[in-house]
Amino acid sequence: MQDQAYKLRLLAQDLHRQVEEELKARARTARVITVTSGKGGVGKTNFSLNLGIALQKLNKRTILIDADLGMANVDVVLGLVPRYTLYDVIKGEKEIDEIIVEGPDGLKIIPGGSGIQELANLDRERLESIITQIYRLDGEADLIIIDTGAGLSQNVMSFVLAADEVILLTTPEPTAITDAYGLVKNLFRHRPDSKVYLVVNMAESDEEAEMVARKLEIVTQKFLQAQITCLGYILNDPHVARAVKMQVPFIISYPSARASRRIKEVAARLVDVPDYGEEKGLKGFLDRMLAFFGRRQ
Ligand SMILES: Nc1ncnc2c1ncn2[C@@H]1O[C@H](COP(=O)(O)OP(=O)(O)O)[C@@H](O)[C@H]1O
Ligand SMILES: [Mg+2]
Numbered sequence: 001m002q003d004q005a006y007k008l009r010l011l012a013q014d015l016h017r018q019v020e021e022e023l024k025a026r027a028r029t030a031r032v033i034t035v036t037s038g039k040g041g042v043g044k045t046n047f048s049l050n051l052g053i054a055l056q057k058l059n060k061r062t063i064l065i066d067a068d069l070g071m072a073n074v075d076v077v078l079g080l081v082p083r084y085t086l087y088d089v090i091k092g093e094k095e096i097d098e099i100i101v102e103g104p105d106g107l108k109i110i111p112g113g114s115g116i117q118e119l120a121n122l123d124r125e126r127l128e129s130i131i132t133q134i135y136r137l138d139g140e141a142d143l144i145i146i147d148t149g150a151g152l153s154q155n156v157m158s159f160v161l162a163a164d165e166v167i168l169l170t171t172p173e174p175t176a177i178t179d180a181y182g183l184v185k186n187l188f189r190h191r192p193d194s195k196v197y198l199v200v201n202m203a204e205s206d207e208e209a210e211m212v213a214r215k216l217e218i219v220t221q222k223f224l225q226a227q228i229t230c231l232g233y234i235l236n237d238p239h240v241a242r243a244v245k246m247q248v249p250f251i252i253s254y255p256s257a258r259a260s261r262r263i264k265e266v267a268a269r270l271v272d273v274p275d276y277g278e279e280k281g282l283k284g285f286l287d288r289m290l291a292f293f294g295r296r297q
Helices: 002-027 044-057 074-078 086-090 124-136 154-162 174-190 206-224 238-246 258-271 281-296
Strands: 031-037 062-067 108-110 143-150 165-170 195-203 228-235
Touching: 031 044, 031 154, 031 174, 044 062, 044 074, 044 143, 044 165, 044 258, 062 074, 062 086, 074 108, 086 124, 124 154, 143 154, 154 174, 165 174, 174 195, 174 206, 195 206, 206 228, 228 258, 238 258
Parallel strands: 031 143, 031 165, 062 108, 062 143, 165 195, 195 228
Antiparallel strands: none
16 A cells, blocks of 8 residues: 555656746747858858748748848848847847847848857857846747758857757858868757758759759768758748848748748748647647546546
């Protein structure tokens, strides 16, 4: 009898711990997604900004953080002149939620500090403090998109490794592909459970983009025993450069241009990623718990 009471108590304790863990996990609801690339100039900033707007259009509350420290330019692409930037947060003079500006379609933007050399060489402590602040934005968004610089610098890798998910952008240029693979390799070495998506940008055709994606998928599988998921292809589109000149995101200035249509598809796929469905989180847990008790009656 005593033995049974003891077992029940253990079971209750165990359940209590599970509920606590689940609630803790539940408290963090925003998906934090870093956009990065091996090589520079492949279109990360344009992609991130237009993706953010596309997500807003899908009724997902989105925050875009310009974390290309040292060469921030979301503000330039948008024609914004922000009063405060991440630089003020790093100096400890502002909290991250005080520097948010509103962009198109209600997209929230955290501007980066343009051309400030100090930002490109942050020490570990300051980087960690920014990342902690980013996680504090949690309840205010469904998705947090972080636009980073290119390559394997410590700054970029910190953002890449801190995120739940990573979108890797590449063009069909051989150097961009090689550098993309270098980044993937580094990423999986540091974090074997990384969730990595691929987007091929500026391809001349779907066939060309598909070849790039297959190549990267195959080498990642063969040499790293890891998987990357392709989210789509954004073709080379002259509307992108035109929109940059006008300082109006292409998804707004040219909504039916092929780049805009593809960005919308990528946003829809991102929202649909099965791991983040309704059955996860607290509801899933409660369902499992009820099923568990049901079996015992
Ligand atoms: N799909 C595209 N088609 C044509 N040009 C593009 C496309 N995506 C980006 N570009 C151009 O590439 C250049 C670099 O883009 P940007 O977003 O600043 O790249 P990154 O942030 O990776 O440095 C810009 O001049 C932009 O107009
Ligand atoms: Mg950029």
